[in-house]
Amino acid sequence: xxxxLPNVPLPDVPITNAPLPDxxxxxxxxxxxxxxLAYRIPGWSRYPEIVPAPADRDWMDTGTKGWANRCLPxxxxxxxxxxxxxxxxxxxxxxxxxxxxxxxxxPQQKSREPIFANSMFGYGILTISIPFLFRMPPLRNLMxxxxxxxxKDGAAPLEGLVEADWTPYTFTMNWKIxxxxxxxxxxxxxxxCMLTPVPRGELNQFRGEIRNLQSxxxxxxxxxxxxxxxxxxxxxxxxxxxxxRQGVQGHYIxxxxxxxxxxxxxxxxxxLKPFTEAEPPILTRPPVNNxxxxxATSKRWWRK
Numbered sequence: 001x002x003x004x005l006p007n008v009p010l011p012d013v014p015i016t017n018a019p020l021p022d023x024x025x026x027x028x029x030x031x032x033x034x035x036x037l038a039y040r041i042p043g044w045s046r047y048p049e050i051v052p053a054p055a056d057r058d059w060m061d062t063g064t065k066g067w068a069n070r071c072l073p074x075x076x077x078x079x080x081x082x083x084x085x086x087x088x089x090x091x092x093x094x095x096x097x098x099x100x101x102x103x104x105x106x107p108q109q110k111s112r113e114p115i116f117a118n119s120m121f122g123y124g125i126l127t128i129s130i131p132f133l134f135r136m137p138p139l140r141n142l143m144x145x146x147x148x149x150x151x152k153d154g155a156a157p158l159e160g161l162v163e164a165d166w167t168p169y170t171f172t173m174n175w176k177i178x179x180x181x182x183x184x185x186x187x188x189x190x191x192x193c194m195l196t197p198v199p200r201g202e203l204n205q206f207r208g209e210i211r212n213l214q215s216x217x218x219x220x221x222x223x224x225x226x227x228x229x230x231x232x233x234x235x236x237x238x239x240x241x242x243x244x245r246q247g248v249q250g251h252y253i254x255x256x257x258x259x260x261x262x263x264x265x266x267x268x269x270x271x272l273k274p275f276t277e278a279e280p281p282i283l284t285r286p287p288v289n290n291x292x293x294x295x296a297t298s299k300r301w302w303r304k
Contacts, residue, residue, distance in 0.1 A: 036197065038132040038275060041170060045284050047131050048116065049085045052272035053078060053194060057149055072253050072268060077148045079270040081196035084130065084173070089188045090114040092155070094124040096180035103177065117186070120172070124180070126155070128173040128192050136164040141198045144171055147191040154179030155186075161198065218259075225258040226251075 040047055055075045060068035068074060089108035096102070103119040103126060120127040134142055142164040146157025158174040173193035177184060186192070213220045251257060255266030 033137050035135075035137060036275075037135040039135065040281055041131045041133060042282065043284055044131045045115065046087065047281055048087045048192070050082050050132075050195075050275045051085060052270075052274055053081050053083045053147065053191070055079050055269060059151065060149070070253075074149055076267065076270065079272065080148060081143075081194045082272065082275070083147055083191035084193040084195070086114075086128075086186055086188055086190050086192040087116075088112045088114040089186070090117055091183040091185055092117075092126050092175075092177060093183050094177040094180050096124070098123045106183065112188075114186075121174070124177040125158075126175045126177060126186075128175070130171060130173055130193065133168070133170050134162075134164045134195070136197060138165050139200045140165050141200050143196040143198050144173060145194050145196070146175070147194045150191060152184070152186075154182060154184040157193075163200065165200075222257045222259050222261055229258065 038050060055078050056069075057078060060066070060074070089112075091106040091108065093104045093106065094102060095104075100119045100122045102122065103124060105114060105117050105119070105126075107113050116129045116131065118127050118129065119125070136142055142162045143159065144162055145159040152175075155175045155177050158176060160171060162171050213223065253268060255263035255268075
């Protein structure tokens with residue numbers, strides 16, 4: 001259905017393949033208000049790596065020939081947290097039943113068992129033990145979920161919201177196997193879990209309203225101008241009949257609207273700090289292997 005648009009004059013806006021600009025990132029000092037502590041749980045022979053989530057995804061680079069990288073919201077979501085990396089190659093096979101023993105975990109290297117993977121709940125759920133107890137600042141929760149915009153055929157990540165500022169309990173990361181009877185590969189070096197701090201109670205403060213766009217004339221004018229530009233570009237593409245995608249206009253990337261709107265504190269990337277080794281690990285026994293022995297290419301299939 002075609003919706004008539006208000007008669008808003010179109011500005012002369014150049015269409016360019018705008019590169020991603022570098023936005024300045026604040027560098028706050030470590031305080032009790034922004035600390036994020038990961039305490040190693042005693043009794044483990046090794047501990048997985050925790051890294052800032054990168055902006056890149058292999059499917060965005062190769063599967064779309066880089067086109068998906070022009071979507072700034074995708075790239076920002078990719079970076080919004082820290083990833084815990086899987087440290088052993090293994091397959092998961094589910095027979096479709098609900099018993100604990102219906103899920104089989106098959107190591108791919110005899111010298112490196114997947115010690116964090118187990119069947120704890122049944123119903124085709126793979127549980128990954130997280131050998132850390134996290135402590136957040138007051139009134140900060142921890143969203144525990146699958147890596148953003150990361151896909152695994154045959155397995156879907158489950159999400160949890162943990163009050164990590166007070167609880168002395170650990171949590172697990174869980175994946176629901178959705179394809180019975182087929183091996184699902186969990187590769188060493190790929191992200192197994194993503195952690196994102198969330199202020200507690202913030203969502204409760206919002207009050208949603210549904211209104212007509214005509215009640216906000218300035219917003220309507222900005223939307224209409226953008227929409228008309230987009231329709232015109234699509235018409236040009238169809239008339240050219242080349243089937244090639246047109247270059248992005250880049251206004252959102254630059255934090256600008258067509259009529260002079262500007263975003264406050266606009267960001268084009270996140271600069272999350274890595275976890276630092278404040279203390280060396282206390283291992284129960286010498287590890288059978290370590291992450292350095294895993295081929296470097298094992299991490300490259302999900303990020304650059």
